[in-house]
Amino acid sequence: MRQRRVAQPVTEATQAEAQRVWQEQHQAEAAARTEFTAAREREAEAERHATSKICVGHVLQAVKAAGYGSLYGFLDDLVTTKDQNHSSQVSQMLISHGDELLDSIRSRQPEVVSQWIGKVAGNILVEEGAKLAQHLRPPHGQSVTTTIENFALSKILADAEFIAPTVLAMVLCILAQTTNEKASEYQTTMGIYLLACGASRSQFDVLNHAGICLLYRSVLRKIKALGEERLEELRYIVKRHMFMIIWDSLNFAFRVGQQRLGSNDHFDNGTTATVVVLWGFSPGDLPSMLPVLEFSSQIDLLPTLEDVQNLEALQRYHIEEILLDAYPVLRTRFRDSISGPPSILSIPVHTTSQDLAPAMPIDESSLGGTIDVFSTIFRNTLKLTGQDIERHGVVICAGDQLSASLFDKATASRRDDVDLLDNLSRYGKEQLGIFHAKVAGTRMTVNEHWGTANSKALWSLWKINSMLGRKPMTAGWKAKKLPPFRPSYELMIDLAPPANILDGCRLFCAKGTVEKWIESVKDWDSVRFVAAKVHKELCSARNIPKLRRQPAGKRDPIYENIKLFNRDTLTLLVLRAAFKRGDIGAVLCVISHWMVMFRGTGRMPKYADAVFRVITELKSMHPKLREAYLMNWLANLTGKLLGFKEMDLLQEHQNFWLKIIYNAKGSNRTWAWLGMISVSIFALRDVIRRIPFNGKSHTNPSTATDVQRIRDHLETNKIQTFWPERENNDCAVPVRDLMEARAAYANTARAFKTFVQTPERRTAASAESDGAEEEGANYGEDLELDLGDLALDSEEFPAGIDPTDFVAMAREALAAMDDLELDENVM
Template sequence: MSIVDVTPLKPRPKRGRPAYTPDTRRLRQTVKKLQSSERSPDKRRVNAAQLELERKASELSAAKQQMAVLQAEAKERARVLAAEQAAKEAAERQAKLEAEETRRAQGLVKRVTASEADGGFNFKSLDHFFTAFWRTGSGADQHISRIISKYVNDHGLVHATNMFKRSPQAKDDFISQEMAEIFAREGRAIQALLTRDGMSITDLLKDFSMEKLAADIEASAPHLWAALAVLADPDQSTRREADGETRRNKGLVFTTICALISVLRSQKANNFQLVIGLFLLGSGASKREMEVLAHAGLSVSYTTIINHVKDLSKEGLQKIREVCQTWMVQIVWDNLNIAFKVAAQRLEAKSHFDNGTTSTAILVFDPSTGTLARQGTLPLHVKPPRERTLPVLDWSPEDVLPSPESAAQLSTSCFWQFKRMALEHVPGVSEELKKSLGECPEVNQIPLHQTIQYPLPALKEDESTLEGTFTVYTKNLQTMGMGDTELEKHGLMFDDGDLLTDSLKEKIESARRNSTAPIAGMRASVRRWGLFHGQMAGCRLTINEHWGMPNSLWPGGLWWEHNKLLKRKPLMAGWGGKKATEWKPAHELLHISLPAHIVDGFRIHCRHESLSEWAESATVSEFEVVAKTVFDKLFSTAAINDLRARGEHDITLENAILYNRDALFYVELTQAIKKGDIGRVLNVLAIWMVMMRAPKTMPRYADAIFETLVRIRNFPPKLRELYLANWLVNLTGKLFGFKPVDLLQEHQNFWAKIIYNAKGSNKSWKWLSMITAAFQIPAYGEKHKTPPIHDEVALIAKALQDENIQTYVADRPANDHVNPIRDLIKEGAVYANSRKAFHRFTRDTRKAENRGFDVMEAGATSEGAGQEEAEEEVDGYEPTEDDLRLDDEEFLLEPEEILASAIDMVDSALVDSDPEDE
């Protein structure tokens, strides 16, 4: 084979026709001959003849098929005619037979009423005959009776139907008589079902369920229920539907109808009406509204409601005493301030403002057994006796800073929260990335359980004084049926409250340290301050420190984001404010601002022109790498140290990094509380303890956290376990349903003041004492649905991008005008090692006997005065109604429409007639 390429030597064929060859020419000639033969006359005649033959064959075949069809139809018609004729003849024969049978039957009737002389049976009438025919007993042939009974069982319905066809009036009379007996029997069953018959009101409310009641009524009165179903069957042409479902639940309507029937039969059969009446009272309905519904039969009268509330209050107190004899309980209380306004004031009736206290007893949960802790679990000797006036804490220098383990856990948790918010707010994130997040690593998770609470009667005692606190403590114990003997048998009892309450109880312990009696010496009290107030303090710590300069021309800071970008109602914040920062808008601002900073950080470090395009295609590993980069460069202490180590500072960027880190601490605490991970909560408290020691912040909370963490570390294992596991409560028993104990009591105050309280001249402490012991706050709290924040997050993120807030800018013009934010962790760590901190801690502990502080130390430095002023603002702050409405940690167990109606009724009741305090 040649290796030379001869391809270029071959002739190129002409385009448009094949290459010419002899074989091609011969083939063309053959084709032409064949085509010409087809055009010959003989060939055309042969083809035409073949086509004609094929056509005629096809027509013959179609004719045969049509003939077959006609023959089959004829046969079928003949068969049908034969069958009709046979049926007609059979019907004629049957008619003749039935006529003969009818004649013979009627002849039998004639013989029945004919005399024996005429060959009859000598019955006076046909009714006389049937009366004897259906009679059973002596003289009857048992064999014939069985034949008759079998006939009735097999054909009784047909027999009765044929009878009633002859007389519709007889049918109506029969049905009326029978249904009257049936409905009377079922009415008695419903009456018995809705009569308490010795059942306590507490048990009625505990077990009441509309679904269960509907099922019980349907089982007890099936005929009435079926009749209502027929009556309520709608006309399909006029049926109205909403969202694909019927507008009303028939079962609920039928249950209400049956309840109305029951109360008409007996005024005592009013279980349904009583529950509705108590719901109306608990929803804030006015007396006039209750009376209208009572006249309609839907509720009991107002007077009856009040009487049952009194009984319910007594039952509640009795139940509390029974519970305290078996289980270990803890108690929480808080001040309740109510304004009593009198329209027409007199000497003995003037507008005034009262300070009182509400309390709640809570059963203690034992995480080691997964059940309630029994009384005596923590004997009194577990708590060492108080031997000195000043508190003695067994602490070491390591306790003033978070441990390395705690710091590592906090970093891990904050990084998880950082990724969670990124996956929620970065645009275009795929579902694969969202599913890859997993759960936040647990530190000390409280086992899921449902907290059982028992509200105690409200007291007209001001608990903000030493005497008032001890009075509240002793009266609550009396309400719970606990004297010295019972309390010693019960063992230690956790006492929760705000920071002021905690400090007052500590002073009482100090003053009564020499008393050996359990109550007088407060030997059973294990004090614990509330995490909700600590959460509010941490929120204000972040807001005040990072608020920025109001009305500044330079971008950056929370003031710029809240007032200028979001254009919200101006918020007073900063350490120099005259009033404590409102918690609700501050809480919302942090949860809007921080995600925006995260989104902007991902935009900067994803290395893609479009963040959404990157998010759509990013893999799990790519997302993790970018997230770690953003977290390290914009949300860590190391990042701020690296920036400040440079020769030229970018104050705006440094402030943004410090804010990102501090705000992430607050979000982590909020989420840890909702999840119920008390270990993660302690990790945040440990870092806040350091930050709040910084000058002009919150030294009292720093001392309280320090003391609490040291006490927890020195507790015996069982005391530490129960202390931590019951610092949060969960009324729903569901995931993410935990909340602080003091927030539970704040909700109790909210419902006592807004929902349960009487109106006008009937508002009194007697009423509050009764109503707070009769009702529990609902697990679903107050109506709240958090609106989406995506637009706000996008707005702030765009502004951060436009102003390069989170990007290093050398020689930024704002650096000469913006004040650098303090690194509170660094400031607090340095302050903790100073002599000033030691003297201040000693000074604060000396306040056990005197609430004042040393004049020389207070005047020696302006920083100390600033600390006291800032702390007084926080201590004096009482959560507003808006603050409590913001709490969305509870699961809605009831429809939002019910809650909306309840709130509407409360609003209308404010101007309606007032309930009477009976």
């Protein structure tokens, strides 16, 4: 019987073997096809070469038959042909296949191509260098000031794209200067930049050999020329424009390398000044008659009802702004209903022009020193005569409280002098610097609300500062030194007020949390209602006397203290915003309250008297003089909205740069050097700003975490709720309502002792004795501001610039300045 054949099962091994066999067959077939294709291509290439050889031979024979002695002659005629048809064909060929032709030449003769590239590139550099040399050569007679102002690397790069596009701008500048030594715009600016940063003479030598900067001696000549140009420009300005003067003291610690008799380490006191063109007025517009101080005990001693109403309206506005900043969705939702801040008296937006006077080695902290300062400014620096002053009219002189006080004494001591320039009382009007008043107000507020260190009380500024882990600082009226300005200012402006206001919104929104209330709020009036409620219940002192009349066991001093703190810090917030937008009416509104509060401290009578005098004199001034005083109380260097700042802050910036960046170093640093540098200090600073340097970008750290930490503390401990049973309430020390504390002082005879008219002629001795009352920790005296304080000015240190890095760049270079020697022939 025939057996059936049984199929073998297919295993993975058999499948793999079949796959391998198939792949080998497929690869063999592909290799055969590739070899066949390659053979056909070789045959075709050989056939093409044979054909090309025959064609080239025929063409060469034809070229010779046409009379050309060489192939070059034919190609030269072909490329340079004037025949329109032939030229068009050649151009199309070069456009379409020029790269391939150049590559073929380079592969055939690389050395020839390299030599040709070098030769052509050299010719291009020479040609473009000559063009750039002509472009960078300053016009004949152009001043150093104009050269520096017009210099910008970005402009050189942009111009180089058209003038010399083949090389970098700096290389071309170096090449231009080696071609023509007078083409030194770049080298001049770089030299001044290096000097401003404190580069050593050896660095100048190296960089000069590289063509990057001028010789050190040449740079000194440029600096001297720059100073002379700025001084001549200043003298031109003051004889054609109304101007005011800002002045302040400048103190230097001089160190000598080798001590000798008459040449030892010493501390020098000097004075700096800035001349500002008076905006909105022309020479002769202001009357020469200065105001006589007149006051009424019924009108001038306290803020007016209008002042009180305006301040409360501004405080309510800033409560709304705090809420909108914390929750931007409200601003988006009600953008059509939100209005700007109440405006009382705003300065029109304009650009303030400032020029610096040479630093003077005169100590202005005495009556004689003040007289010498103004004699030097008017006679020696500005070269003014009595006739010039008569044509000009009143000169406003701005400074801090001490400077204003000294100026007042100087005018009193020379009141009977016949020479107009010597008799400051006939044309000089002091102006209180409100930046210094702001610093004094900040320190007044932080001292009053600081509390007791290490106290168990659940709220005080000391408690908040410690809770946030901030650097410990000294504050309080019993402290032996002044509290630092910037930490105090930030704590009371950026951290505590937003937290307190937002916690108040939580208390009065009737929704439990601000977030739930924001989700449900339907109209802007509801937001304003809550803000007004917060202001009335938590930012007003109206019911403080009633609360403090309660028996000790029923009082809540923490609640009382924070209500007064909210009022005082909102006032500070109003002042900061008023400065930025140029609302001088709001500024007057604030200082009219501070006039009483300064007196209420018992420690700041000089500032109380100074503000009292300002407010009272403004009421009796000639209308034109009052307008000039108020419209030029703030500066705007940019001409932009929200670009205003205090006039005396300009002088603080000048002193900062002169002391920190251009500080005297070594035995050769003199007041002659400082006087020359000070005139050009902002020009030199701007040079540093325009030269790129490696620095960290800087942004202000967010305050959201700190504010939330304070809010949590307020909510947990019910700080802004009346709660006499609160833990450790007995540890809290009640703060004073400074408005109430000394409001009655104005009714006393002592308040007017400085201003009472007497028939006796005031002598220098009697003038010196005025204001000699002790103020404790030097309140009202000259401020010692550091980089952190001045860095609050966002215009001086714009966003994105780390002020510390910016200054450190110059400070590191200054370490080498001890070796710098001034050439007497240059100076």
